[in-house]
Amino acid sequence: MKTRALGSSGLDVSAIGYGCMGLNHGYGAGLDRRQAVALLRDAVELGVTFFDTAEVYGPYTNEEIVGEALRPVRARVVVATKFGMDIVGGKMVGTDSRPAQIRRVAEASLRRLRTDTIDLFYQHRVDPAVPIEDVAGTVRDLIAEGKVRYFGLSEAGAQTVRRAHAVQPVSALQNEYSLWTRDPEDNGIFEVCADLGIGLVAFSPLGRGFLTGAMRKDTPIDEGDFRRQLPRFTPHAMEHNQALVTLLARVADEKSATVAQVALAWVLARRPWIVPIPGTTRAQRLRENLGAATLELSAADVAGIERAAAAIAIEGARYPEHMQAATGR
Numbered sequence: 001m002k003t004r005a006l007g008s009s010g011l012d013v014s015a016i017g018y019g020c021m022g023l024n025h026g027y028g029a030g031l032d033r034r035q036a037v038a039l040l041r042d043a044v045e046l047g048v049t050f051f052d053t054a055e056v057y058g059p060y061t062n063e064e065i066v067g068e069a070l071r072p073v074r075a076r077v078v079v080a081t082k083f084g085m086d087i088v089g090g091k092m093v094g095t096d097s098r099p100a101q102i103r104r105v106a107e108a109s110l111r112r113l114r115t116d117t118i119d120l121f122y123q124h125r126v127d128p129a130v131p132i133e134d135v136a137g138t139v140r141d142l143i144a145e146g147k148v149r150y151f152g153l154s155e156a157g158a159q160t161v162r163r164a165h166a167v168q169p170v171s172a173l174q175n176e177y178s179l180w181t182r183d184p185e186d187n188g189i190f191e192v193c194a195d196l197g198i199g200l201v202a203f204s205p206l207g208r209g210f211l212t213g214a215m216r217k218d219t220p221i222d223e224g225d226f227r228r229q230l231p232r233f234t235p236h237a238m239e240h241n242q243a244l245v246t247l248l249a250r251v252a253d254e255k256s257a258t259v260a261q262v263a264l265a266w267v268l269a270r271r272p273w274i275v276p277i278p279g280t281t282r283a284q285r286l287r288e289n290l291g292a293a294t295l296e297l298s299a300a301d302v303a304g305i306e307r308a309a310a311a312i313a314i315e316g317a318r319y320p321e322h323m324q325a326a327t328g329r
Contacts, residue, residue, distance in 0.1 A: 001014045001046070001047025001293060002014070002294075003049070004199075004272065004275050005272075005273065006171055006172045006198075006201070007171060007197045007199035007273050008197030009169060009171035009198075009199070011119075011149075011150050011171050014047055014048050014049040014050050015293045016048065016268075016275070016276055016278070016289060016290055016292060017048060017049075017050030017051065017275055017276070017277040018043050018051050018052065018277060018279065018286075019204075019278060020040070020051055020053045020057070020066055021052075021053070021054070022279040022280070023279070024061060024062055025058055025061075027222075027226070027227070031281050036281075037065060037068050037069040039286065040066065042283055043286060044070070044073050044076065044077060046287065046290055047290065048290070049076060049077050049078055050077070050275065051070065051077060051078070051080070052174075052201070052203070053066045053080070053081050054081055054122075054124060055105055055109055055112075056082070056085045059090060059092070060108075060112060063081060063112035063113055067112050067113040067115065068114070070113075079115065079118065080118075080121075080174075081121065081122070082123070082154060083101070083102050083106065083109075083123060083124060084105075084122075084125055084127060084135075095124075095127040097123055097127035097129075097134075099135075102135065103138065103142070106121065106148065116146075116147075117147060117148065118148045119148075119149045120152050120172060121142065121151060122154045123139075123152070124154050125154065125326045126153070126160055126329035128329060133164070133167050136163075136168040139151045139168055152171060153170055153174070155175055155326070155327040157187070157329050158187065159188075161192050161196070162196070165198070169196075170196065170198050172198060172199045172200070172201050173200050174203055175189055175200060175201075175203070176202070176204045177202035177204075177267060177274070178204060178205045178211060179207075179267075179305070180211065180314050181207070190271070193271075198273075199275065200275070202267050205276035206289075208227055208230070208233075210233075210238065210241065210245070211244070211248065211259065212258075212260040213245050213260070216242070217235040217236070217239040221233060229320055229323075230317075230319065230320070232314070232315070232316035232317070233316075237316035240315035240316075243312045244309065244314070245259060247308045247312065248263055248305075251305060255295060255297075257295050260285075260288055261292040262292075262297075263292075264276055264278065264295075265296070265297050266297060269301075269302050
């Protein structure tokens with residue numbers, strides 16, 4: 001597996017990481033613990049060194065799975081987790097990035113992850129009630145104490161990133177980024193990453209499964225799958241957006257690759273400091289995704305995809321309004 005530097009902070013990871021959320025959260029029943037642990041260990045053996053989780057996944061149980069799976073190989077991997085959500089009765093009810101809460105979350109995550117240090121600690125969403133300088137200062141103190149190595153922000157606005165970075169250097173930004181979600185190119189995130197030497201961790205680089213080519217307008221979505229809430233996963237939107245999958249399929253045929261591999265290779269080709277973190281619950285899909293790291297798209301390939309994609313208007317917002325309001329702050 002090739003590696004990439006997440007910006008200029010010294011944080012090097014596998015070119016493709018692993019988003020752990022879907023193992024047991026967000027997309028229905030998921031895997032049982034034994035299966036999830038086995039799949040994560042397979043990922044390590046295949047060269048993945050970057051794993052992403054959060055206390056809110058489960059909640060809490062996703063971190064426990066990651067901790068169990070990676071403890072035997074802890075020195076070989078980078079583990080990212082997140083703080084900043086207010087969890088009451090097992091449900092997320094808002095944000096909470098008060099300094100004392102950040103510290104409580106750090107201690108709890110360290111226990112669940114069975115580790116002495118959190119490699120990358122993200123604020124999951126910006127808390128409008130807490131100045132970002134206070135958040136960055138708290139993580140700076142945790143870094144000084146050896147409990148955290150690097151500071152990250154997820155779905156923060158560009159100006160918030162700059163304010164945080166002035167207090168404690170931000171090593172990575174986590175944003176949704178794929179061929180059908182290109183907001184970071186236009187909202188200042190690409191610019192701030194380039195200016196400040198920050199890496200971009202692209203979550204949902206396969207469009208929450210849509211860009212694998214496996215979903216159609218009549219694909220059933222389970223009751224417990226949060227995609228049922230997303231405007232892009234209505235039957236009408238999925239039918240309209242198949243044009244993007246058709247584009248990827250044409251390139252895949254030319255490259256003797258899969259649709260998912262082309263989608264991931266496109267993300268990798270956009271900037272050298274971008275690391276996608278696709279998730280999966282299948283060993284076969286894991287191997288397929290990782291194969292994208294060796295799929296080379298030439299400048300002409302990328303330009304051709306750009307031209308064709310520009311003619312496709314994506315149908316549907318990526319989040320409903322109340323969820324979208326929590327991003328870009």
